[in-house]
Structure formats: C-alpha cells, structure tokens
Amino acid sequence: MRNKLLKSLLLLFTVVLIQNRAAAQIPDPVETDTLAPYVSTTTTVTNVTTSSALVGGNVTGNGGAVVTERGVVYSTTNTSPTIGDGKLIIGSGNGAYSQVLSGLRGGTTYYIRAYATNIIGTSYGVATSFTTASVPPFITTNEVSAVTGTGATAGGDVSFSGGATVTERGVVYSTSNNLPTVSDTKVSIGTGTGVFSQALTGLATGTSYYLRAYAINASGTAYGAVVNFTTGGATVSSALPSLVTTNTAVLGGEVTAIGASSVTDRGIVLMEGTGTPTLADTKIAMGNGFGAFSQTATGLKPATTYSVRAYATNSTATNYGGTQTFTTKTTLLSINTTGQVITNAIVVTYAVSFAQPVSGITTSNFSVTHTGSINNPYLTAITGSGNAWNITSYTGTGEGTLTLNFVNDNGIFPLVNNAVPVAGQTFTIDRTAPVVLLASIRSNGNDTAWARSGDSVYLTFRANEALRTPVVTVAGQTVALTDLGGNLWRAGYLTKPTDTDGIVPFTISITDLAGNTAATVTASTNATQVGFDKTNPAVSSINRADANNTNAASVSFTVAFDDVVKGVDATDFSLTTTGLSGAVITAITGTGSVYTVTVGTGTGNGTIRLDLNASATGITDRSGNAIASGFTTGQVYAIIKSLATPVVKTNDPAAVCAPSVVDLTDAAVTAGSDPALTYRYYTDAAATVPLSNPSAVGASGVYYITGTNVFNLSSAPVAVTVTVITVQKPVPAFSFDSYCVNAPVNFTSTSVTNGAVNYTWSDNNGHAANTASASFTYAATGTYAVKLKLSSQQCPAIADSITRPITIAAPTAAIRMPLVDARIGEPTQLQARTFGASYTWLPGVGLSNGSIANPKVSANAEQQYRIAIKEASGCVTVDTLLVRVFEKSIYVPTVFSPNGDGRNDKLFVNLVSAQLKVFRVFNRYGKKVFETSNSGTGWDGTFNGVAQPLDTYAWYVEAIDKNGNIVVEQGGITLLR
Missing domain, CATH: 2.60.40 (Immunoglobulin-like)
Incomplete structure (x- = not known):
C-alpha cells in the first residue's frame, strides 16, 4: 500500500512538473529515478500535403527509466490529444525524432503533440495544429428513384467539402458515355455539402442512362459512383450488406416502383473487387414483384472485397440499385509466444497469425493480463504485415504470468470473425537466480583424491530448480553433462597428457529456464578435490659426451629425461649408423633424470646416433606413468677411421617457377655423400668462382659442389643442374558482342599472354567455360559479374583474373505506330522510334531507304510496314505502321x-x-x-x-x-x- 501511494504521488508530481515546464522556459531537466520522461518540444510540422506531414519531437530526459516508446498523438477534434487518440510510434530512447505521418484527410485541421513513455508513465509536449491542403469534395451518388417512362429522381451526398467551398453540385448523365462528366448533360442542384436531389424530366422512354453525382471546389471536380437505369423499368434500391462473416453475408434490396409493367425477376448481382456487377456476374434471384427482399449469400471467399447491387426486371428493362461494397471477415488463427516461454526478459513478443492478410492493426486491439506479483505490464509495439504480426509487451516488475488477449477488431481490415476476447499463449516471468545446493568431485583411481593420465574425474552437483543445460569445465575444458533427474547433474572428464599437474580446477555455471544466471561455482560444497599426477616422462635430449669427428674406439652419450625415472637399461636403446660395422652399446650408468650410455664405434667411416626405443622400454616415473614415446633426434657422432678422398654425390633439385628459388644447401642435393662433410658451392667447373647465395639460387644453370672432411681432404667439383622456369604473368581482358535477355552473349578473350595458358570463365549465374571464348545465355534481366581467369600451363601459380559487370537488357515493348495518311505518289516522311542502332522496314515497297529510321514513302496503295529495330544490346523490337493512301487532300x-x-x-x-x-x-x-x-x-x-x-x-x-x-x-x- 505504501508503494502504491508513493507511486501515485510521484505521478502527480510528474504531471505538475510537465505542466510547469510547458508554461515556462527552463534549463535541461535533471534526471531522477522516479519521473516520467520529459518531452521538451513538439517539432514544428513541415512538408504538409493533402494526406501527409513531417512530424516529431524531442525527449531530453528519460526520468531515470528507459523510454520504451515515443512518437506523436493526433486528433481532428481533441485539441490536446493523448495516446487514446491517433498515435504514431517513432522508436524509443532519448533525443530528437521525426517521421512522415501519412493517411491524413485533405483540407482538415489536425491537433498534434509529442509523447514519450517509460515504466512510470507517459508525458506530452505542447500541442500544436496544422491543416492539410484541400482536395476535391467527397461525394456519393444516391440511388435513382421514381423512375417513369420519361423521368426519374436523382441526386447525391457531399459528405466533405475537401477543405474548400463547394461552389456547384448536381448530377451528370449520358446514354452513351458510361462515365459521364460535366461535358455531358448536366443538372446543377445547388452548392455546399449535404444531401441533394431533383426530378429529371424529358427522358426518352425505354432508354438506358448512365448517371453520377458531381461536386466542384477550388481543388477540382469530384464524382460519385455511376448508376445505370432504364426509363420504364422498375425502381430498385440496394440494401446495405449485413451479418457479414468469413463466408456469408445477408444481401438484398427493395423494389419501390414496378415501372411500366410487373417485376418478373428481382435479386442481387455480385462480383469480386470494386466494380459495377451486372447479370453477367454472379446472380442470386430473390422472387418477383414489389417490396423488400433479402437472402444469405453463401460460399464467399474470406477476406475478400465484393461489389453488390440489387436488380429488378420488368418487360421494359432490367434496372439496378446503387453499388454497395463489403469485405468478408478473416479468422484469427493463433496468438503464440515466441522464444523462451519461461523468461526474465524486459519485453516479450507474441506472434499473431491471421488466416488472410490484414491492415490497420494496432496495440489497441489487444490487452495483456497477468498473475502473481507482476506489476504494470503494457504493450509497447506492433510490427509485421499481411497475416503475420508481432506484438511486444513490457513485462513490468515482479514475477508471474503474462497472457496477450485479442479484444476487438476496431480499425482492422478486413474485420475478424472470432468471438472476443481470444486469449493467447502464456509467458512465465521468473527473475530469481538459481542456486547450487550440492557439488562434489572425485576420480575413479585407487585413491579418489588423485588421478593419473587416463583416469576419469567425476563432478556431481544439484540445483534448487530446473536448468538450461549448465556449462561445466574441468581442468579448463568444457565437458559433457548427464542429466540424472531431479535437478541433479554429473560431468565426467578423462585426464590427458596435456593437462597440468596439480589440483584439478573446475567451474559450474548454471542458468534457469528463464535465463537467470547464478554466480559461477569453483569449489565443492563438501571440501572434496582431486589432484593430477598424469604426465608421462619423456627424453629431453640425447647429446654427445665426447668430441665429434673422431676415430675413437668408443664414445659416450648423455641421456636427459624431463622427470626422475627408473627401469633404464641397455635394451631400452638402439643405434642408428651409416657406413659403420660392429657398433654396439657397451655400458649404461646413472640415476634420477640423467644417464650415460657408452657405445663401441666398430669399424669404417660413418655416423652413429643413440635412440630411445618407441615401446616396451619399461621406463616409468615415480607415479608409474610409462614413458610416452621414443626419441630419435639426438646428436650424431661422425666416425672417421681412414683418410680416403671424400665422396660427393649430387642430385638435381626439382624445377621451380620464378620467383621461387632453389636451395642447393638442402641435404637432399648431396644425399648419398660421405658423412660429416663441409660443402662449398661454385658457378664454374674449375671451382674458382664461389656461388654467392647457394641457399637461394634464382637462375637456371649448372653449378658445382665440393665436399671437405675433418681431415681437410676435398672432393673434385661435382655438377648439379638447376632449372628455374620464368613465365610472364598474363594480362586478362575480354569483350562481348551483345547483352540481350534470352540471346547468346559471346565473350572473346583479348588478353595479353606469353606461352600457353588455361582459360576459366565463370559468372554469378552458374555459367562456366574453359576455352578462349565463351557464350552464355541469360534468362532474366539484371547485372551479372563475368570473370575470366588466366593461368600459365607451365606455372599454374602465375595467374591473374578480371571481373566485369554486364547488364542484360530486355527488348523494348513493340507498339503499333500512329496511322500515316499520304496522297498517291506523293513522298511522305515516315518516322520510327529512335532508340535503335539499326532499322529494317519490311516490306521495302515504296520506301526511299528501308534501313534508316526515317525513310520517305511514295505509295500508290495502302501498305502496312513492320519495323525491326535492333538496339545496341542486340535486342530486336518489331513495331507496325499503317500508311493509308488517298487521291486528294x-x-x-x-x-x-x-x-x-x-x-x-x-x-x-x-x-x-x-x-x-x-x-x-x-x-x-x-x-x-x-x-x-x-x-x-x-x-x-x-x-x-x-x-x-x-x-x-x-x-x-x-x-x-x-x-x-x-x-x-x-x-x-x-x-x-
């Protein structure tokens, strides 16, 4: 109660504040957290036309709460309009805004002011007014009555002057013009607005007349609908359609005078759309004779506009009443929630679906009901079109349920057939964060507090309410969850060699079904934890312990592990040699993480490397984790026990395409040579000119390599051939001959190339070709991107492409040219339309030149010509022109x-x-x-x-x-x- 009283006082204070601000110029307002928005100005109305105007306002303060809606309200009668009058929503938030207000009535004064709404309420700017430009009057044609053999009574109703004085009004009629104007027979019946009528006399018996009312003001002449009657026929009026549903309507009329003879048939005629139905359209007979008649028309289409009028037939003619229009109703199919049904959102959106497209729908056609502690929800916006609309509602404060209800079809076209109110689906509003009640962690090892690589860690937790799928991490990794029911969840994690030793970190992030998120949980509720000892030991290095390039009988290797290990013996290692015989492991010593392995070098020249075997070593760390892999990248000893001249063998490197280069220092170039050689590179066979950069040779040619061993003995120069292919980059270009729809467009390459190239044509319409020219046909007009790519056949990486837009044109529509009259044998100038690039006149009879736009014709007889006009696009249009020939002028x-x-x-x-x-x-x-x-x-x-x-x-x-x-x-x- 105290809160409600406080809010009422605050709203009253807001109203007083707004009134005071409207009356005097004040500085920018200081925002508080308890006021409605402050609308400082209603923008001066500009760009006023007969049916629209540019309007707006400026919100300079939000009152301490988000402005959920702003815009203008307007009325033709209320000088201080509110949101209960006409309303144009122009966004939300603070600041200036404007928009065109359309659908206005011409010649009418409107009162308008800006408004803005937040959770506290709605405030307004100062009201102003503007008047739309005048338009022709609004007039309807009344039904013709008292039809006799020579007369009838006719008139109309000027319902709106159009904003200017109606200086003349009356009826016009004709027996031949089905749309009579003031140029036909005119009967003036006064001035001003209102209903008028007058008896017409002197009409021809048995004659059909077309008649309509007219009214004139300074903006022009307006006409009512045309009515048709026949003198001597019956007088009949059309009843207003009633009891309209989606598929039915009560239709009828009344025969008020039978005319020259008895009425033998009467009823209504009906057609879809707006028009003037006749007996040739749908007819529903409703008896005969004098008096009123009606009947329910069935089988109508939903949401469809129909034109209907009554008819009556006697022996003289069939006469009709005035045309009435009506639109059948549509059906509201559903009001469904969108997104999360349980939510904490500030606004929610309902999807409203109708059986057929509607217009004129506003938030005033709906209401929102709520339960629980929800306070002050309201509808904020409506978007959409056709038969699909979205209604947005502010959810207010507190928790509970919200339901959108369809309450009326005021202003909706077509009207809705459902009985109101229609209740939609319900949102549940939940703004309370969930809580983790239980969390524990364990491993599946012998000791649940510790895990090695390959062991699993299980995290179990329970929440106080239903959740969206939680997000859980173990050891920094997001893990999959199992829903055990009853808001109980379990996560499992398989430890990996890449995990960090130590206490297993974890996080539990939970969000309830409404989207409320709890604080992240990072520790168990029962003090449990798991430590990792799961890293497999590995060799860090195997390095030489003695000098390299030796002829010693034995050498030693130092083996370093990354952890303290055990179970190291000679069977765990193997030797990789080249050129040696009889090399063998003779001893192994050491403890902890460093061991020394002694190797006998055997006989011959070559290399030797100590490797750790990849499997079955039996080496483990203190926790029992086995060594994960072998080691084959240790240092190498060069063993040289004889002084023979070194052997150098070269291998020609693969050819490359410039600007790529060849690396002659690559080991593959000298693969098969003696070990431990130092190589030098030359450009000549005598090895006198060194190659400046052997690791990046960019020119084709024969180069030479020598090898020197540790005893400073050198080999003879050995040749190696380098091939570097140089290809000039192609320059793509192309042309095309035409660009008409449904006609082949021929593309021709005009590219500059050096050597054989590959052609690749493509566009954004699915066409492709791989030849020097291409031909594509386009089934629709528009702009297409055509691409030509060229690549060297020798070096495909040397490539370039060009993309050009091509706009496909459609042929100009053919026409029949105006008649040309000519005298016999007398040259007469002809003129075709001038959009063509070339012209062909067929036949060429009597023409001075059949290939130009404006030949002269000397004709002796009437002749029709076909003019084929070819445009620059290649499109051809064929017009026709008839030349008539006369003997004299x-x-x-x-x-x-x-x-x-x-x-x-x-x-x-x-x-x-x-x-x-x-x-x-x-x-x-x-x-x-x-x-x-x-x-x-x-x-x-x-x-x-x-x-x-x-x-x-x-x-x-x-x-x-x-x-x-x-x-x-x-x-x-x-x-x-």
Missing part, C-alpha cells in the same frame, strides 16, 4: 444527321497531308451558316443556336498542302434528321 461527307443520336451528328472536313485554312457552309440562299479554321470543329446543323431545316447545303474548303500550295475544294451536303 480534302474530303467532306455528302450527308450528315444532327439528330442527337451520337452518330454523324456533326459535319467535319477530313484532310490528308494538309492544314485547314477555312471551312465554310452556305444554305441554298448563299447565306453562310458556319465557318471554322479548326479541323477539329464541325458544324452541328444550327445557325445562331437554331436548328437548320432538312435541305442541301454548299460547302467550301481552302487548305494548305505540305508543300505550301493552296488547295481549294467545294461541294454539296444534305442535312437529314
């Missing part, structure tokens, strides 16, 4: 009928390769009734707004042909209605 019809039926209602002049100068029409009395200099303007059969009578009229046309000549034509036209 001016054509005027002989009859037209300005009766308003949409066909032949105006009289136009048609020009070929000419520009209109003047077009005039005269009545039979010579009075001019029409004149224009614009070929796009035709005569509508009126004069001064009065329809002219059925009669024959004269026309006169004067035009300028493409050569600048004046062309004049005249004739007659009959006006019919």
Whole structure:
C-alpha cells in the first residue's frame, strides 16, 4: 500500500512538473529515478500535403527509466490529444525524432503533440495544429428513384467539402458515355455539402442512362459512383450488406416502383473487387414483384472485397440499385509466444497469425493480463504485415504470468470473425537466480583424491530448480553433462597428457529456464578435490659426451629425461649408423633424470646416433606413468677411421617457377655423400668462382659442389643442374558482342599472354567455360559479374583474373505506330522510334531507304510496314505502321444527321497531308451558316443556336498542302434528321 501511494504521488508530481515546464522556459531537466520522461518540444510540422506531414519531437530526459516508446498523438477534434487518440510510434530512447505521418484527410485541421513513455508513465509536449491542403469534395451518388417512362429522381451526398467551398453540385448523365462528366448533360442542384436531389424530366422512354453525382471546389471536380437505369423499368434500391462473416453475408434490396409493367425477376448481382456487377456476374434471384427482399449469400471467399447491387426486371428493362461494397471477415488463427516461454526478459513478443492478410492493426486491439506479483505490464509495439504480426509487451516488475488477449477488431481490415476476447499463449516471468545446493568431485583411481593420465574425474552437483543445460569445465575444458533427474547433474572428464599437474580446477555455471544466471561455482560444497599426477616422462635430449669427428674406439652419450625415472637399461636403446660395422652399446650408468650410455664405434667411416626405443622400454616415473614415446633426434657422432678422398654425390633439385628459388644447401642435393662433410658451392667447373647465395639460387644453370672432411681432404667439383622456369604473368581482358535477355552473349578473350595458358570463365549465374571464348545465355534481366581467369600451363601459380559487370537488357515493348495518311505518289516522311542502332522496314515497297529510321514513302496503295529495330544490346523490337493512301487532300461527307443520336451528328472536313485554312457552309440562299479554321470543329446543323431545316447545303474548303500550295475544294451536303 505504501508503494502504491508513493507511486501515485510521484505521478502527480510528474504531471505538475510537465505542466510547469510547458508554461515556462527552463534549463535541461535533471534526471531522477522516479519521473516520467520529459518531452521538451513538439517539432514544428513541415512538408504538409493533402494526406501527409513531417512530424516529431524531442525527449531530453528519460526520468531515470528507459523510454520504451515515443512518437506523436493526433486528433481532428481533441485539441490536446493523448495516446487514446491517433498515435504514431517513432522508436524509443532519448533525443530528437521525426517521421512522415501519412493517411491524413485533405483540407482538415489536425491537433498534434509529442509523447514519450517509460515504466512510470507517459508525458506530452505542447500541442500544436496544422491543416492539410484541400482536395476535391467527397461525394456519393444516391440511388435513382421514381423512375417513369420519361423521368426519374436523382441526386447525391457531399459528405466533405475537401477543405474548400463547394461552389456547384448536381448530377451528370449520358446514354452513351458510361462515365459521364460535366461535358455531358448536366443538372446543377445547388452548392455546399449535404444531401441533394431533383426530378429529371424529358427522358426518352425505354432508354438506358448512365448517371453520377458531381461536386466542384477550388481543388477540382469530384464524382460519385455511376448508376445505370432504364426509363420504364422498375425502381430498385440496394440494401446495405449485413451479418457479414468469413463466408456469408445477408444481401438484398427493395423494389419501390414496378415501372411500366410487373417485376418478373428481382435479386442481387455480385462480383469480386470494386466494380459495377451486372447479370453477367454472379446472380442470386430473390422472387418477383414489389417490396423488400433479402437472402444469405453463401460460399464467399474470406477476406475478400465484393461489389453488390440489387436488380429488378420488368418487360421494359432490367434496372439496378446503387453499388454497395463489403469485405468478408478473416479468422484469427493463433496468438503464440515466441522464444523462451519461461523468461526474465524486459519485453516479450507474441506472434499473431491471421488466416488472410490484414491492415490497420494496432496495440489497441489487444490487452495483456497477468498473475502473481507482476506489476504494470503494457504493450509497447506492433510490427509485421499481411497475416503475420508481432506484438511486444513490457513485462513490468515482479514475477508471474503474462497472457496477450485479442479484444476487438476496431480499425482492422478486413474485420475478424472470432468471438472476443481470444486469449493467447502464456509467458512465465521468473527473475530469481538459481542456486547450487550440492557439488562434489572425485576420480575413479585407487585413491579418489588423485588421478593419473587416463583416469576419469567425476563432478556431481544439484540445483534448487530446473536448468538450461549448465556449462561445466574441468581442468579448463568444457565437458559433457548427464542429466540424472531431479535437478541433479554429473560431468565426467578423462585426464590427458596435456593437462597440468596439480589440483584439478573446475567451474559450474548454471542458468534457469528463464535465463537467470547464478554466480559461477569453483569449489565443492563438501571440501572434496582431486589432484593430477598424469604426465608421462619423456627424453629431453640425447647429446654427445665426447668430441665429434673422431676415430675413437668408443664414445659416450648423455641421456636427459624431463622427470626422475627408473627401469633404464641397455635394451631400452638402439643405434642408428651409416657406413659403420660392429657398433654396439657397451655400458649404461646413472640415476634420477640423467644417464650415460657408452657405445663401441666398430669399424669404417660413418655416423652413429643413440635412440630411445618407441615401446616396451619399461621406463616409468615415480607415479608409474610409462614413458610416452621414443626419441630419435639426438646428436650424431661422425666416425672417421681412414683418410680416403671424400665422396660427393649430387642430385638435381626439382624445377621451380620464378620467383621461387632453389636451395642447393638442402641435404637432399648431396644425399648419398660421405658423412660429416663441409660443402662449398661454385658457378664454374674449375671451382674458382664461389656461388654467392647457394641457399637461394634464382637462375637456371649448372653449378658445382665440393665436399671437405675433418681431415681437410676435398672432393673434385661435382655438377648439379638447376632449372628455374620464368613465365610472364598474363594480362586478362575480354569483350562481348551483345547483352540481350534470352540471346547468346559471346565473350572473346583479348588478353595479353606469353606461352600457353588455361582459360576459366565463370559468372554469378552458374555459367562456366574453359576455352578462349565463351557464350552464355541469360534468362532474366539484371547485372551479372563475368570473370575470366588466366593461368600459365607451365606455372599454374602465375595467374591473374578480371571481373566485369554486364547488364542484360530486355527488348523494348513493340507498339503499333500512329496511322500515316499520304496522297498517291506523293513522298511522305515516315518516322520510327529512335532508340535503335539499326532499322529494317519490311516490306521495302515504296520506301526511299528501308534501313534508316526515317525513310520517305511514295505509295500508290495502302501498305502496312513492320519495323525491326535492333538496339545496341542486340535486342530486336518489331513495331507496325499503317500508311493509308488517298487521291486528294480534302474530303467532306455528302450527308450528315444532327439528330442527337451520337452518330454523324456533326459535319467535319477530313484532310490528308494538309492544314485547314477555312471551312465554310452556305444554305441554298448563299447565306453562310458556319465557318471554322479548326479541323477539329464541325458544324452541328444550327445557325445562331437554331436548328437548320432538312435541305442541301454548299460547302467550301481552302487548305494548305505540305508543300505550301493552296488547295481549294467545294461541294454539296444534305442535312437529314
């Protein structure tokens, strides 16, 4: 109770502090461990558009606790918005932040302020406001009612002005344009916002009309949805879809007037998506006659938007109600925990899965419940998209369980069909570290307190709760564990020769299932310990005890061990000799770690070495550890008992590739020579010019070696041949001929080489080749890295490579070029698209040059050309162009009928390769009734707004042909209605 009172007082203090800071300029706050964050400023709103703005703030103090969430809150009605209004999360922590706030409504004033949240609470910056730019009005078309044979009532609803005054509103309609605009028949019905309607009269009986509402403000003209009705047909309205589930919805409508005859069929028509369904789409019949009707539509797809409207059919026509749209619901599949279910984390994340993708989901759609001593958990963030979302929750303080609940589908699209609340899986929050209750260590030797090499050491311990797999080391090595159950664990360790003698060190590191880690245990709880004596003894050295290069009858070797040993005798050793006969071990003396072995040298010239046998010696240390291995790298005696000239034998070293060098001092070069010789190296057969660096010979040639023994007798020079191959490093380069998708790209090596080389082609698309040229084909556009590597066949290590990017292009999409009109035999300029490297016109009939982009054509008949355009990439695009041929430059019809039926209602002049100068029409009395200099303007059969009578009229046309000549034509036209 005392803690709760203290927290309430602290929160009250925080609110007062924030209000005071907002009212007066103060220095940067001093952080404490008991305050909500300090939001010093709400950043000035910038980059305001019709639907977005750049917003932000600055958190200059965290109140002594981590700022888990920060951002802005906004509202169109609340002048001091809170996190209960619209909210944009912009990260966490201290500092300035900003982000684009999107999805705003045009022409609307928004109130906004920054906020920040920590464990103590949420604080806000000073509120400010901004207004988005105006947009065209928001308008809907109301259903057409009171349809008769010659009239109907139509209107709309301007629900939002768009932020600017609505200066005009009404309806537009047409019998031919299925998207009528203010250029069609327009009926103005006032100004401003709100619902409006008006009766339409003078309509044609049995005629289908397209109609929609319109509204105009300074930002433009907006239209409602198009409705279609037929005069004389029934009047029907569409009901709002209701009781929508994942697969069903109640749909219907109402026949409010039967029209010219009885309604024989009524119901609804349905289609996926947004559109205007007709009887050609899905139809559900719902009886006949006058009145309301409805039915449950089944078999719908989940999370799918449908368009629906009612229909009614009588003998005159089928009329439709207005189009309604609805979206079927989706299903919440699961709310699952992620990661460790038992945890000590500050935040945890739940994975929320829906059957279909959703949008508009926020943390306000969820709540978190808890048990135990957990205090103040709350949701901090939501991430994800489609049908997979992650909800992050702050776990608060204390221990217990946390459960995420889905509580509403407000703002989610599509809506969710599950009954709420839906409880998810549960996290268990554990923040208490585990404890080691028992720990003991022993060996499996005769004495459990000691172990030799090959013995096992066992460490057993018990914890007070369930653990993740502990981490245990023995003698500095991580060891495997056996779970014995009941939170009891055992570790076994087999001692090794590399382990250090002494007391066996160990560590026990434990972590419970929640991730809480105890202090590392390094000693047993029952005072047990194990010491190691496990090192096998070994020979440290076998060195000469007498002078080298001797002719003595016997010599001695000093054998040193790394430990005190016993069981040393002559059978433990053997002799390795060259050139000698009769060498034998004659005596062995010594104790502890140093022994002397005397050897008789026998007869002949050669070498002698004392070796320790690798096995079955019987030598052990004081603990009984046997010697681990033999020793064959001791010092060597040179035994020379005769004064013969030394024998030197040479072996040619293997050839090398420059810059590698040959070492003539390598023992292999003089292998087979007499022992204990001193070698000298020369560049000439007379041995007069010494070789300066015989250990690094870098040039091919014949060199010479002499050998001198200890009696200063030298051999004759002996030749040895050195081969050093010199190869110039290749310089790779290549070119390619084209780079079009699905066409071979031919690569050709343009490299500089010296001698035979190996070629290796590759790219990052799985292609490879080993020839001087390669051809790869790419099935997709993009940039690929093509690599050519060259290596010398003589010296493969002498190599280099080059990698070049190649961007594979796609052919430009083919088009049908605009028509070209030409006069017979008169040259007319043609023009292909200009992105090509070469052009081919087929057929070449009448062309000045079929291989350029802009040939001239002299045609006597209509001709369609195919233009093959080859790009620099090698891609080919084939366009088509139709040339129409006419005998003269001016054509005027002989009859037209300005009766308003949409066909032949105006009289136009048609020009070929000419520009209109003047077009005039005269009545039979010579009075001019029409004149224009614009070929796009035709005569509508009126004069001064009065329809002219059925009669024959004269026309006169004067035009300028493409050569600048004046062309004049005249004739007659009959006006019919």
